[in-house]
Amino acid sequence: xxxxxxxxxxxxxxxxxxVALRCDPISGHVSLFWYQQALGQGPEFLTxxxxxxxxxxxxxxxxxxxxxxxxxxxxxxxxQRTQQEDSAVxxxxxxxxxxxxxxxxxxxxxxxxx
Amino acid sequence: SQQGEEDxxxxxxxxxxxxxxxxxxxxxxxxxxxxxxxxxxxxxHLILIRSNEREKHSGRLRVTLDTSKKSSSLLxxxxxxxxxxxxxxxxxxxxTASKLTFGTGTRxxxxx
Numbered sequence: 001x002x003x004x005x006x007x008x009x010x011x012x013x014x015x016x017x018x019v020a021l022r023c024d025p026i027s028g029h030v031s032l033f034w035y036q037q038a039l040g041q042g043p044e045f046l047t048x049x050x051x052x053x054x055x056x057x058x059x060x061x062x063x064x065x066x067x068x069x070x071x072x073x074x075x076x077x078x079x080q081r082t083q084q085e086d087s088a089v090x091x092x093x094x095x096x097x098x099x100x101x102x103x104x105x106x107x108x109x110x111x112x113x114x
Numbered sequence: 115s116q117q118g119e120e121d122x123x124x125x126x127x128x129x130x131x132x133x134x135x136x137x138x139x140x141x142x143x144x145x146x147x148x149x150x151x152x153x154x155x156x157x158x159h160l161i162l163i164r165s166n167e168r169e170k171h172s173g174r175l176r177v178t179l180d181t182s183k184k185s186s187s188l189l190x191x192x193x194x195x196x197x198x199x200x201x202x203x204x205x206x207x208x209x210t211a212s213k214l215t216f217g218t219g220t221r222x223x224x225x226x
Contacts, residue, residue, distance in 0.1 A: 091157070100211060103149075
């Protein structure tokens, strides 16, 4: 596709539910990143993939958060047993090379946990 | 945690005026990037400046970097209503190539 695609655009979950957020990066992009953005704040790093390898997951807030990119393309961010503090916009980004230079972002998934 | 802080937090100017936003950061870096975010959308990369560069231009954008002061500025000349957005600086804190650390952002409003 022409850009990074994320789905769903909006997700409402009841507290305790599991959610899965999908990211389709730009074809051929080696690096894929997940960020969390709270209202009125800058994005905060969650995790980084180089092809299918998850090289940095230092930003994942708890073991309820899990990300995968099994074939080095599409990625899924899964949040188990959602809590209200998980409410945020989850942004996916990809870049052509192996570093975090010139990231291309998707429009994000806005997660609301009630 | 946020690596940088943008200043001002909000800026309102008229079309045709110049807009200057500043960014301060805390650790050593290899490069600094500026991104724009329109409301409800993802971020768009604007410009990257490396630690050995002091100034860079791209169209109506001018970026400066002062590594001794750990600060950068973004100047948008001859602003347009379409420039209305939030602007973020981002650094590879401590030279970690795998992630960017974003600032808190400047919300720019350009009025007709």
